[in-house]
Amino acid sequence: MGGSEHMVRFEQVAKRYPGGIQALGEVSFDLARGEMVFLTGHSGAGKSTLLKLIALLERPSRGRVLFDGRNVGRISRRQIPWLRRQIGIVFQDHSLLSDRRVFDNVALPLVIAGVAYPDIRKRVRAALDKVGLLEKERMYPPMLSGGQQQRVGIARAIVAKPPLLLADEPTGNLDPELSADLMQFFVSLNELGTTVLIASHDLDLIRRLQRRVLVLKDGTLADDVPARQVAAP
Amino acid sequence: MSRRAGSQSGGVPWPGGVRAWARRHAYSLLSSLGALVRHPLATLMTVVVLAITLSLPTGLYMTLDNAERISDGWERLDTVSVFLDVEIAEREAVQLASLLSTWPGIIAVDPISPQAGMAELTGRLQLDDVSERIDANPLPWVLEVTPAGGQDIETLSGRLRGAEGVDQVVVDLQWLERLGAILALLERLAILLGVLFAVAVAFVIGNTIRMDIHNRREEIRVLALVGATDGFVRRPFLYSGFWYGLAGGLAAWLVVELSLFVLSGPVGRLSGTYASDFTLASPPWQVVATLVLGSGILGVLGAWLAVGRHLRAIHPS
Numbered sequence: 001m002g003g004s005e006h007m008v009r010f011e012q013v014a015k016r017y018p019g020g021i022q023a024l025g026e027v028s029f030d031l032a033r034g035e036m037v038f039l040t041g042h043s044g045a046g047k048s049t050l051l052k053l054i055a056l057l058e059r060p061s062r063g064r065v066l067f068d069g070r071n072v073g074r075i076s077r078r079q080i081p082w083l084r085r086q087i088g089i090v091f092q093d094h095s096l097l098s099d100r101r102v103f104d105n106v107a108l109p110l111v112i113a114g115v116a117y118p119d120i121r122k123r124v125r126a127a128l129d130k131v132g133l134l135e136k137e138r139m140y141p142p143m144l145s146g147g148q149q150q151r152v153g154i155a156r157a158i159v160a161k162p163p164l165l166l167a168d169e170p171t172g173n174l175d176p177e178l179s180a181d182l183m184q185f186f187v188s189l190n191e192l193g194t195t196v197l198i199a200s201h202d203l204d205l206i207r208r209l210q211r212r213v214l215v216l217k218d219g220t221l222a223d224d225v226p227a228r229q230v231a232a233p
Numbered sequence: 234m235s236r237r238a239g240s241q242s243g244g245v246p247w248p249g250g251v252r253a254w255a256r257r258h259a260y261s262l263l264s265s266l267g268a269l270v271r272h273p274l275a276t277l278m279t280v281v282v283l284a285i286t287l288s289l290p291t292g293l294y295m296t297l298d299n300a301e302r303i304s305d306g307w308e309r310l311d312t313v314s315v316f317l318d319v320e321i322a323e324r325e326a327v328q329l330a331s332l333l334s335t336w337p338g339i340i341a342v343d344p345i346s347p348q349a350g351m352a353e354l355t356g357r358l359q360l361d362d363v364s365e366r367i368d369a370n371p372l373p374w375v376l377e378v379t380p381a382g383g384q385d386i387e388t389l390s391g392r393l394r395g396a397e398g399v400d401q402v403v404v405d406l407q408w409l410e411r412l413g414a415i416l417a418l419l420e421r422l423a424i425l426l427g428v429l430f431a432v433a434v435a436f437v438i439g440n441t442i443r444m445d446i447h448n449r450r451e452e453i454r455v456l457a458l459v460g461a462t463d464g465f466v467r468r469p470f471l472y473s474g475f476w477y478g479l480a481g482g483l484a485a486w487l488v489v490e491l492s493l494f495v496l497s498g499p500v501g502r503l504s505g506t507y508a509s510d511f512t513l514a515s516p517p518w519q520v521v522a523t524l525v526l527g528s529g530i531l532g533v534l535g536a537w538l539a540v541g542r543h544l545r546a547i548h549p550s
Contacts, residue, residue, distance in 0.1 A: 114253025
């Protein structure tokens with residue numbers, strides 16, 4: 001790859017849902033390769049929609065969304081899987097399969113890619129180890145707490161080592177201590193080269209990490225605060 | 234790492250080459266089996282329905298097959314019995330027999346003496362002491378005439394009736410012809426039923442897969458979210474359809490064999506009363522192979538119909 005210096009680029013992107021609800025209007029920004037950015041704003045400000053547009057879970061109504069220099073709006077249905085394999089997504093609702101073991105949940109992206117089983121085992125266990133759930137690999141998600149399920153979702157998002165990681169409220173269900181640990185984990189991922197975009201309303205935590213912050217308000221970009229201007233608390 | 238993933242796939246339908254493709258197939262195969270095993274009761278119910286559905290046309294086919302074997306044994310009855318006048322004695326009967334055997338359209342003439350006729354009759358009816366009780370043998374000489382193939386039996390029997398010393402000419406063919414016609418009719422019926430039941434099997438499996446898809450929509454959604462292709466999502470369901478069909482076909486075979494076993498006793502006793510050693514034949518391997526593989530293919534077909542229709546509705550974007 002390495003086609004574009006921008007991992008993600010939004011050019012006057014608008015998203016209107018059927019029924020006339022305007023989720024995003026005229027949003028433009030760049031996400032540089034290797035950057036770590038927080039996306040914040042009230043609930044309903046359009047954070048989730050913005051993330052969905054990148055992974056083509058939704059298509060923009062107007063404007064262009066570029067991923068690695070490629071206009072995702074023109075990606076055909078057949079090529080969507082290719083795009084999604086470049087992006088690790090941590091979902092707000094975890095989106096785990098409750099009738100599969102933790103190990104198998106995390107292994108899914110590798111299985112889909114056709115990775116050999118010994119490799120899968122090694123990489124899944126490494127990912128589970130990173131989120132501190134290695135001893136839970138044989139459990140089923142409903143046996144875990146909300147926070148643990150969230151971490152399984154994170155392990156799944158990073159197991160295939162995608163160049164871009166999107167996370168939608170990854171600390172939503174966690175206590176402050178765990179939240180801080182998890183954010184630190186994202187920071188270390190970023191330091192290893194992964195581009196990270198995290199939607200969160202945990203402003204205290206965000207301030208402490210001193211990274212660039214995009215502020216969404218009523219579907220438009222209200223503020224774009226560079227990392228050096230983010231005031232430490 | 235990301236670099237590798239990018240260069241591997243690049244929108245190519247087979248990212249990662251043939252080995253990765255084979256691994257994905259192996260995964261689909263195993264996961265489809267796993268899905269069936271996880272719901273043993275539902276799977277069993279579907280398989281039983283399929284087995285009964287498939288055993289009906291197969292059973293009918295086997296009935297016909299056996300009936301045809303019986304009637305083949307009766308082909309020797311494809312003869313004309315010429316009953317001579319009672320006064321005709323052995324010498325004249327033999328003379329007439331050798332005369333008739335020179336007729337065109339007649340292959341062989343076999344004279345049966347009244348004694349031989351009586352012996353056969355008593356033997357067949359199991360009335361051993363009848364001949365002892367009857368003083369005079371009432372049976373005439375009979376000439377068994379075997380007509381040449383393609384000979385018009387009506388014309389021949391007319392000519393035989395006109396011959397000197399002939400009392401009656403009995404052509405025992407009409408019921409054989411009727412039997413043949415009935416068998417042909419049943420055979421057509423079996424084909425018709427076979428086609429209808431095959432369609433039923435495809436739809437039963439299609440409907441089962443449709444419910445399967447419905448129950449696993451969350452899994453389908455998640456697979457799509459983490460980058461599964463349509464093919465990857467579809468494949469386990471096609472395999473499931475194949476397993477359903479295969480299991481249904483095998484179970485139907487079992488049902489047919491079991492039915493034949495249950496019927497073999499009564500059939501043996503019945504054929505014994507006809508002094509026959511007829512036994513029911515099991516389906517030959519070609520029939521079994523057609524049944525099992527055919528129903529497997531029908532399963533894939535049914536699954537394909539269901540998957541094509543319902544996957545698109547679930548799959549995001």
